[in-house]
Amino acid sequence: MTTYRLKGVSVLGAAPTDLFITDGLISDKSASAEVIDAAGLVALPGLVDLHTHLREPGREDAETVETGSRAAALGGYTAVCAMANTSPVADSAGVVEQVWRLGREAGMVDVQPIGAVTVGLAGKQLAELGAMATSAANVRIFSDDGFCVADPRLMRRALEYVKAFDGIIAQHAEEPRLTEGAQMHEGEVSTRLGLTGWPAVAEEAIIARDVLLAEHVGSRLHVCHVSTAGSVEVLRQAKARGVRVTAEVTPHHLLLTDELAASYDPVYKVNPPLRTAGDVAALRQALVDGVIDVVATDHAPHAVEDKECEWAYARPGMLGLETAFSIVLSVLGEQWELIADRMSRTPARIAGLDGHGTDLAVGSPANLTLVDPSARRVVDPAELASRSRNTPYSGTTLPGRIVATFLRGEPTVLDGKAVK
Amino acid sequence: MIKHLRSAADLDAATATLILDTAGEMAALAGREVKKLPTLRGRTVVNLFYEDSTRTRISFEAAAKRLSADVINFSAKGSSVSKGESLKDTALTLQAMGADAVVIRHSASGAPHRLASWVDGSVINAGDGTHEHPTQALLDAYTMRSRLGRLAGLKVAIVGDVLHSRVARSNVLLLTTLGASVTLVGPPTLIPNDVAAALSPATELTGSASLRGDRLIPGEMAGGFPPPANPAGVEKPTAISPAAIAVSYDLDSVLPDMDVVMMLRVQTERMQDSYFPSAREYSRRYGLDLARMRKLPEHAIVMHPGPMNRGMEIAPEVADSSRSTIVEQVANGVSARMAVLYLLLGGKA
Numbered sequence: 026m027t028t029y030r031l032k033g034v035s036v037l038g039a040a041p042t043d044l045f046i047t048d049g050l051i052s053d054k055s056a057s058a059e060v061i062d063a064a065g066l067v068a069l070p071g072l073v074d075l076h077t078h079l080r081e082p083g084r085e086d087a088e089t090v091e092t093g094s095r096a097a098a099l100g101g102y103t104a105v106c107a108m109a110n111t112s113p114v115a116d117s118a119g120v121v122e123q124v125w126r127l128g129r130e131a132g133m134v135d136v137q138p139i140g141a142v143t144v145g146l147a148g149k150q151l152a153e154l155g156a157m158a159t160s161a162a163n164v165r166i167f168s169d170d171g172f173c174v175a176d177p178r179l180m181r182r183a184l185e186y187v188k189a190f191d192g193i194i195a196q197h198a199e200e201p202r203l204t205e206g207a208q209m210h211e212g213e214v215s216t217r218l219g220l221t222g223w224p225a226v227a228e229e230a231i232i233a234r235d236v237l238l239a240e241h242v243g244s245r246l247h248v249c250h251v252s253t254a255g256s257v258e259v260l261r262q263a264k265a266r267g268v269r270v271t272a273e274v275t276p277h278h279l280l281l282t283d284e285l286a287a288s289y290d291p292v293y294k295v296n297p298p299l300r301t302a303g304d305v306a307a308l309r310q311a312l313v314d315g316v317i318d319v320v321a322t323d324h325a326p327h328a329v330e331d332k333e334c335e336w337a338y339a340r341p342g343m344l345g346l347e348t349a350f351s352i353v354l355s356v357l358g359e360q361w362e363l364i365a366d367r368m369s370r371t372p373a374r375i376a377g378l379d380g381h382g383t384d385l386a387v388g389s390p391a392n393l394t395l396v397d398p399s400a401r402r403v404v405d406p407a408e409l410a411s412r413s414r415n416t417p418y419s420g421t422t423l424p425g426r427i428v429a430t431f432l433r434g435e436p437t438v439l440d441g442k443a444v445k
Numbered sequence: 446m447i448k449h450l451r452s453a454a455d456l457d458a459a460t461a462t463l464i465l466d467t468a469g470e471m472a473a474l475a476g477r478e479v480k481k482l483p484t485l486r487g488r489t490v491v492n493l494f495y496e497d498s499t500r501t502r503i504s505f506e507a508a509a510k511r512l513s514a515d516v517i518n519f520s521a522k523g524s525s526v527s528k529g530e531s532l533k534d535t536a537l538t539l540q541a542m543g544a545d546a547v548v549i550r551h552s553a554s555g556a557p558h559r560l561a562s563w564v565d566g567s568v569i570n571a572g573d574g575t576h577e578h579p580t581q582a583l584l585d586a587y588t589m590r591s592r593l594g595r596l597a598g599l600k601v602a603i604v605g606d607v608l609h610s611r612v613a614r615s616n617v618l619l620l621t622t623l624g625a626s627v628t629l630v631g632p633p634t635l636i637p638n639d640v641a642a643a644l645s646p647a648t649e650l651t652g653s654a655s656l657r658g659d660r661l662i663p664g665e666m667a668g669g670f671p672p673p674a675n676p677a678g679v680e681k682p683t684a685i686s687p688a689a690i691a692v693s694y695d696l697d698s699v700l701p702d703m704d705v706v707m708m709l710r711v712q713t714e715r716m717q718d719s720y721f722p723s724a725r726e727y728s729r730r731y732g733l734d735l736a737r738m739r740k741l742p743e744h745a746i747v748m749h750p751g752p753m754n755r756g757m758e759i760a761p762e763v764a765d766s767s768r769s770t771i772v773e774q775v776a777n778g779v780s781a782r783m784a785v786l787y788l789l790l791g792g793k794a
Binding site for chain 1: 531532533551553554555556558559562573574575576577611614637639640642643644671672673
């Protein structure tokens with residue numbers, strides 16, 4: 026293994042220093058190190074994404090574990106949690122082990138599979154959660170993401186059942202009867218555009234129910250992609266009561282609003298939908314306050330034909346891995362502790378990923394990323410490492426750039442380029 | 446002149462008035478023995494219909510033919526569309542064939558906006574999903590103006606399933622632009638809460654949202670969060686007072702004050718989705734029968750975009766009464782569509 030000396034690096038905004046990496050760990054000194062000039066760069070613990078769609082198996086035309094891993098590394102991530110809505114669904118030990126193994130083979134980030142809560146995401150019957158937990162993939166997060174576990178009895182059982190192996194249910198909060206045919210946030214813009222509305226209450230009602238269920242059975246609940254001001258209030262109250270609930274927000278819900286749908290360009294179609302400026306403001310405040318614990322990308326690659334079509338026929342979702350850090354930097358500013366907490370430490374803790382989200386102290390695993398906060402870049406979809414192109418930031422100038430990423434002491438990204 | 450007619454919001458008052466004036470000239474043509482103008486000779490107009498709508502299609506076809514355009518009817522049935530060709534591929538095909546205008550009817554809201562980004566020719570919205578039907582609004586406005594002599598200051602009730610009605614959306618936008626005031630009437634399940642704000646010209650959204658060129662750099666954000674990115678542009682002109690759009694759930698109280706009452710077609714499948722309990726109850730509360738018609742002022746007219754559910758939203762005696770403009774609307778449809786094609790393709794004005 027190569028030994029590296031990150032020369033003049035600022036750890037989380039502190040005064041410049043030299044950071045050494047030896048045998049995959051942060052070390053204090055080394056004689057013959059390869060020097061990386063890190064002047065002006067900020068070192069963060071490697072980012073951890075709780076919510077990534079890698080599409081493999083099943084939609085390798087949109088993304089593969091390999092291309093998604095490369096996108097993740099370029100985005101500063103050292104670990105991603107791969108959602109279960111693949112084809113076949115990751116609802117068995119076999120599929121989660123396949124995804125886990127593909128991640129190992131790609132070797133650019135740690136790919137931690139998420140298991141489905143119910144068989145085939147159908148919401149009828151629990152998947153073999155224990156088998157996935159004890160598989161090589163060591164699954165701890167379970168989610169039917171894309172679908173809500175809407176049946177309250179089934180949700181209760183799932184929350185209870187995973188306690189046996191310290192699992193957590195990550196809920197896609199969407200009351201399905203309130204969102205039949207829904208295309209965008211229900212409000213003035215949907216009324217104007219004649220697109221069926223996705224009312225905020227459909228999310229808030231499920232979160233309210235789920236925090237009560239989690240409280241009742243004493244289980245851990247994680248809420249995916251919180252998108253409304255009302256959801257923030259439900260979570261704030263639940264946390265104040267001591268409910269074991271965590272929540273994530275996506276970068277796009279921190280920045281973009283429903284008015285973008287006026288173009289009818291489905292690149293802005295996402296589930297949950299883009300909301301109003303008031304919701305954006307509430308989500309930002311909640312992220313700062315800690316009511317929302319983490320930023321998760323909901324990176325959702327889609328093939329061109331699934332987006333270059335009528336809005337109603339397009340699949341929901343947008344790319345996120347390669348732009349998340351820049352969006353968070355633009356929203357939070359250079360608050361490095363806060364960024365490290367919301368994008369690395371807390372997601373690593375929720376997912377139970379040992380060795381990720383740790384402080385860059387001597388003896389810690391060298392999972393880290395170096396960012397240049399003063400850099401600017403214009404997003405060009407053609408340059409993204411993802412196999413898909415559905416970024417809503419095409420042509421936008423974003424702040425910050427990921428210069429290098431290290432996974433267990435080995436660079437996955439150097440000079441802003443993937444090593445492999 | 447505007448290039449596309451995707452929404453009634455594409456029309457400012459001057460442009461809309463020009464179209465209505467031109468429609469008047471076109472209507473005069475209909476009285477002649479030879480009902481044809483050479484204006485669009487050699488131009489190609491494609492009727493791209495993804496939904497069955499014989500009346501709208503033949504209206505556009507007649508309009509284009511009276512202007513001497515070559516008309517190609519491209520219907521979803523029996524074409525490559527039924528084999529799963531995407532709208533974009535169809536658009537590129539029409540583009541390659543040199544369509545000067547594409548008239549599109551589609552079940553998906555916003556399909557004309559998408560189409561306009563893929564073809565060079567003009568795109569005319571002939572009804573998209575639950576969004577808009579701007580030429581219907583033009584023919585309706587033309588009909589009102591012919592019957593009542595003006596649009597500014599008119600009081601118009603639009604009654605029925607506003608939530609799902611493209612006719613309602615386009616009419617509200619166009620009528621308020623032209624100075625009429627509109628009262629939307631129906632059961633609360635079918636009138637969106639925020640409809641007045643949503644359709645007021647003061648909340649106009651541009652159809653060309655893009656983040657391109659937006660700069661999201663923290664230097665500009667010192668001292669707090671950056672504003673959410675709303676590049677769709679929400680300038681708030683205040684030309685029209687919000688009072689121009691009102692909502693009522695009580696048809697009887699609205700009628701005595703109206704110059705125009707426009708009944709919308711109510712689809713019976715809405716019942717299954719609990720928007721209202723039964724056709725009978727709907728008809729009792731919101732149907733226009735003779736007794737209700739008598740509550741209208743003497744001069745008021747009754748409109749319906751067709752096809753009607755006789756006995757549901759409108760009683761047969763009302764539909765066939767002298768106040769009804771329903772047949773006139775059909776004739777005016779050809780004139781209004783001629784005016785749109787003439788102005789969009791003729792390049793005049």
